Amino acid sequence: MKRRANGGRVDRSKPINFTFEGKPYQGFQGDTIASALLANGVKLIGRSWKYHRPRGVVGDGAEEPNAIFQVEQGALTIPNVRGTQAQIYHGMIVNSTNAWPNVNFDVMSVFGLFSRFLPAGFYYKTFMWPQKFWMAYEHIIRQASGLGESPKELDPDHYEKTNAHCDVLVVGSGPSGLMAALAAGRSGARVMIADEQEELGGRLLSSRAIINGKPAADWADDVIAELGRIANVTIIPRATVFGYHDANFLTIAERLTDHLAPRERRGARERVWRVRAKQVVLATGAHERPIVFANNDRPGVMLASAASTYTNRYGVKLADKAIVFTNNDSAYQTAIDLKNAGASVVTLVDSRAEAGIPVDDVKAAGVIVVTACAVVNVIGKAAVIAAEIRNISGDGKSISGALQRIDCDLVATSGGWNPAIHLFSQSGGKAVWNDDKACFETGAVVQQQTSVGAANASFALDDCLTEGAAAGSAAAKAAGFDAPDFSVRVPTSDAPGETSLEPLWRVPTDGFPGLGPKAFVDPQNDVGVSDIYLAAREGFESIEHVKRYTALGFGTDQGKMGNISGMAILSEALGNKISDTGTTTFRPNYTPVTFGAIAGPDVGNTLSDPVRKTAMHTWHQENGALFEDVGQWKRPWYFPLERETIHQAVDRECLAVRSSVGIMDASTLGKIEIIGKDAGDFLNIIYTNAWKKLGINCARYGFMLGEDGMVMDDGVTVRLAEDRYFMHTTTGGAATVLSWMELWLQTEWPELEVYLTSVTDHWATAALAGPNSRKVVSAVVEGIDFDKEAFPFMTSREGFIGGVAVRVNRISFSGELCFEVNVNANYGRFVWQQLMLAGEEFNITPYGTEAMHVLRAEKGYVIVGQDTDGSVTPTDLGMSWALSKAKDFLGKRSLARVDTMREDRKQLVGLLTDDPNEVLQEGAQVVNQPSEDTPLPMLGHVTSSYRSACVGRSIALALVKGGHRRMGETVYVTTDDGRFVAAQISPTVFIDPNGEKQHV
Amino acid sequence: MLLIECPYCGTRDESEFSYGGEAHNARPADPDALTDEQWADYIFYRQNPKGLHRELWNHSSGCRRWFNAIRDTVSYKFQCVYKIEDPRPELAEANTTISAGEKS
């Protein structure tokens, strides 16, 4: 065991058993996967994705590139869990993500032997062309580059969402975040503080500093306890603020149960908070960056801050012989921490000519200090066994002198700190380069927000405390909480001052940069110094392009550890300043968020869209209907009898309508009441035909065009009274048409007195079609004279069925005698059943959308959105008769444009195949001649195509260039099995061309 | 997600609104008097400025009223909103230095 006897925040009285790669291990309550594995002496925890090199834990937080695990199995499995942040629990099953078949014997490590042949751009160059090779490689590549596996079963968990408002949202609970929350909380402001770790306290939990005379972690505990007592402060633990959007809208993923054993989990697994904050304080800290040198990815090479965390917070004895390699003062404490934790030899290698301020403390602790030196290489494969040291010049540009080998089992490195400006950048702010501190920091603030502490490039503990307190007070004040009597006394710590760091991104090599063993910048994507230099050599200059060429920063860690180093090394390769190279874009999410958390309560629904059902839906279900989705509606598709195929059912339904009577649920058609003294004038401009002379209780078919002259919607409108019209729209177009009419009424003609009311759901509609339909309605409807003369085609009457008021419209979408019965939707099913009873003696047949489509196609009636596509005018449809010449209407002027008057536009025609049994495919291309030559000029395409039992053959509608003038000519239509089918252009009306049947 | 002020309801989340394109694109009084070019200018051509833009918004999941807004297409910030019948406010100085919209 590598666990120290005491120290740290783990509870040694609560052992926890878990497995890693199938082997049992024991940690303690409070351990993360990473700390528990390190405490068990497990250094090799995964393989890299490209070269499959052995990898170990590097960091202690969100920046971790290697300790990425697959946790649990089956439906509960989660890929890409950061072992540095996930707490262990009893029975936890942990597996490596990147090893196949296992972490210690990895067949893919053979890739590592060929690393010279897998340079940057390898994937582009090899697999992008020719495309068919990708098919052959894909399987093996996917297996080799496993970045976790998503569960294949349904997610058994549930998730919630919460909307919240607050005065001050504090992100992060390190020293600056705690002080900000405290200052704002004491003022009475509504404060929320979120932290991504298992415990609040941030880096204070790893620190050995003394604040106000107390160990830093104890001081943090006191502040957290006080925050817990303030009623207006909400603490959100285990919560990652993953997105910072416009107008201070932030999204937070709170993990509620992932830290518990599955059998102990209760309630929702995750909760996404959608927070609107008046003020935001970003106390997101900083990520330490490594110094890049040869073989710096070997297990045992770690960030200095992480070494301190595992030593101090988790009580792990990381090393017997350690090297701390730094270019700044912050890692001096790590050297002391390691020595105090029992390392026999600790060597501090400082690349600077002069040692830092704490050098006497370090020496007093027994640490050997060497300056003007650098680690140039580490020895060891599955674990570090030694490091090689050489002299480095003051400017960091060259190395010299003899190679000195130092045995060690840990190399802790610090190249300085990168402020975690991710959320600041997401908020719209630009990162700016700070030359003195050698880091990107926040530039101009765009939203109501402050960055404090390490996130503001103020790395000293006392500065963090001071800035946090000031920002908390200022934020509360800005949010309107200006109580004079609250105050926060800023505590002081014993942290020493710091000398400035000397930038050192990579240790130079003899000869060309990147020569020699691979030196890794982004370990998760196996991007090394040589890859960045190669990209520069191949002409890439933009960091965004280099990112995509090398995959720098593309992993689940999004390059939190390596990106800035990569940008600095690219600048060096290009001879640019870092400030000119700039950063890549920081995008949400800060760390990966599960799909479950994003879907929230909608997990498990196939669609989050609502389902709309008509008042007769249950009757359709009881009578065996199969349903079709039309927009959000469920519509009966057809009603098969026992063992009937769709063709048999549709043929039967169509023949019933043509020979006796059918009944269809037409409730889904959009319905809008248009009321007001100017309603007629309004319809006159909205529709292409004239409306003002339409009599009361009369109906008219109308086209609605966009101002570009293209067909937008169609339908029948009935005039109910002098100032009242009842408009039908297509099922899918109802909402669009309502918005369209509102737009014109409100913005162009506000003086018109017109009121629009959507009544689609208020009415249920049953359409009775067929020669016997009059007999059925006559038998069951009271109060209406159905005589042909008394109730002519395109008129409307009011009556009763079983005492229920109905409105009957005599209109037709099948070409047959037809009566559409409208009733308050609450009586929809009742009325439907009365009609069915009355129709029994005529074998009344319910029919669905499929038969409806065939029936209307036989008559050449168009369906907007099927036979039209937004580029079709009424003239193209052969329906110029619907265009008024006497008045203006929306889109009219466009019909007189040169382009819309062309005679070779695509026009709607009928197609009759030479072989009457051949049913064309909808969408199939129409051409003049079958030919192997390409490109083959396209004339248009088939828009509707059916087998028609009534016509006794196949029929089709198609949009064909200049089709109206080509009646009787033969064209050819493609099929998906590569044939050309001959078809004759015909009129669009296939039966009853004079429309006699609907007038009987 | 932006906060948008509906002149009738007050400030609401962006998700309650829909965008209606450039404002003040009045329908010509006599379309037949226009050339094809003039008509095309009305139907197809828009300013699409970088900076302040007068545009139409609809409080579609709220009161369903259309209104005008002046918004900076670079920073997305609303300068103001005004009712359809209100006089047009002056454009403020455009703030085009912030490039929240310039994402690569």
Ligand SMILES: [Zn+2]
């Ligand atoms: Zn409103």
